[in-house]
Amino acid sequence: MNIPFSILDLAPVVTGSTSSQALRNTIDLARHADRLGYTRYWLAEHHGMPGIASSAPSVLIAEIAAATSRLRIGAGGIMLPNHAPLIVAEQFGTLEALHPGRIDLGVGRNAGIEPRVGKALRISPENQSVEDFTRKLIELRNYFDEDSFAVPAAGNRPPVWLLGSSVRSAKMAALLGLRFAFAHHLNEKQTTPALDAYREAFRPSVELEKPYALITVPIICAETDTRARKLAEPGALAFVELQNLGIGQSPRAQLPTMEEVDNYRYSSADREIVNTYFESQVIGGQETVRTKLDDLIKRTEADEIMATGMVYCNKDLLRSYELLAGLYSDGACVWARAREHADISRSSLGASSTS
Structure with a gap:
């Protein structure tokens, strides 16, 4: 079962580190992914979060594209309500002109933004509506x-993806004839219904002849199941603390350390939250991860898996993606198909953008 694998990165700032180090880690991971043969590398857009340094994806994309040679680099995604479509088009047209055939533009509509950030971005209820988002998306594509x-957007069209975590977003992507990226890591119970709805409602477009969907999956792979679970514990504790927040309280700024995990006193309710967290992740040694991924791919019929992971130590994260890369046929088969698919996508895009 061989399909393309990719990476979604949030440039996490862990406890005791800095945003500068987080950005350097992101560039190191991208280079690592480039050598290992991953298909694409996406950066998420987040604002006002001390634990996440990916607030300016277009800037990071330019840096990573220059530091790598074959990866597709993209936004996963640009939150369109935060931007004028013209500016997004100019930025990504520039990126595509500089790195032809290597840029992806994923767009989303994220209404869950902190009030002070929304105020700073001049966000209003009107520009968070579905109707306004649809209008902006169409405008963006036309540029x-x-x-x-x-x-330089004119004639320099990167593939446009719609990001979502619901059946509604899946149907929108289908009706617009766009590639679809489903946030399985945020809403796993809706993955199969959303992808089914996407395929059923899909209408071919100038950009895409048939439906294509990836799913983002939290994956941590290590030498053993025990080691992988240990690496995942800081993320689990952060999730526990998020679930236990009181009204008006702010979430933890950064990923906790292993020492904080070891010293935390878990209640029985906390343990249930941790178990729920681990059930939604693909965590384990290579064979465990392979079994879980095979089942997930079979159930969803996803065209591509985009891995994401929150690990405290960057070298452990690098190792996780290295082990993941070697899962299927020692990596050779899946990466060969990934490269072939990327070549086909570039070829079809070139034909469509001149029509």
């Missing part, structure tokens, strides 16, 4: 047309 005034 990449050959006859557009949006230089």
Whole structure:
């Protein structure tokens, strides 16, 4: 069972570190992914979060594209309500012009933003509506047309993806003929219904002839199941603390250390939260991860898996992606297919963007 594998990175800032180090870790991980043969590397957009340094994806994409040679680099994604479509088109048209055939533009509509951040971004209820998002998305796509005034977006069209975590977003992607990225890590129970709805409602477009969907999956792979679970414990504790927040309380700023995990006194309710957390993750040694992924791919029929992981030590995260890369046929088969798919996508995009 061989399909393309990719990576979603949030540039996490862990306890005791800095945002500068987090960004350097992101570039190191991207280079590592490039050598290992992953298909694409995406950066998420988050604002006002001390534990996440990926607030400016387009800037990071430019840096990573220059530091790698074959990876597709993209946004997973740009939150369109935060931006004027023209600016997004100019930024990603510039990236595509500089790195042709290697840029992805994923867009999403995230209404769950902190009030002070929303105020700073000039967000209003009107520009968070589905209708406004749809209008902006159509406007954005039009700026990449050959006859557009949006230089250098005109004629430099990266593949556009719609990000979502619901059946509604899946149907929107289908009706617009877009590639679809489903946040399995946020809403795993809706993954199969959403992908089924996407395929059923899909309408071919100039950009895409048939449906194509990836799912983002939290994956931590280590030499043993025990080691992988240990690496995942800081993320589990952060999840426990998030679930236990009182009204008006702010979540932990950064990923906790192993020492904090060891010293934390878990209640019985906390243990239930931890078990729920681990059930939603793909965590384990290589054989455990392979079994879980095979089952997930079979159930969802996803076209691509995009791994994401929160690990305190960057070298453990690098090792996790290295072990994941070697899962299927020692990596050779899955990566060969990934490269072939990337080549086909670039070829079809080139044909469509001149029509």
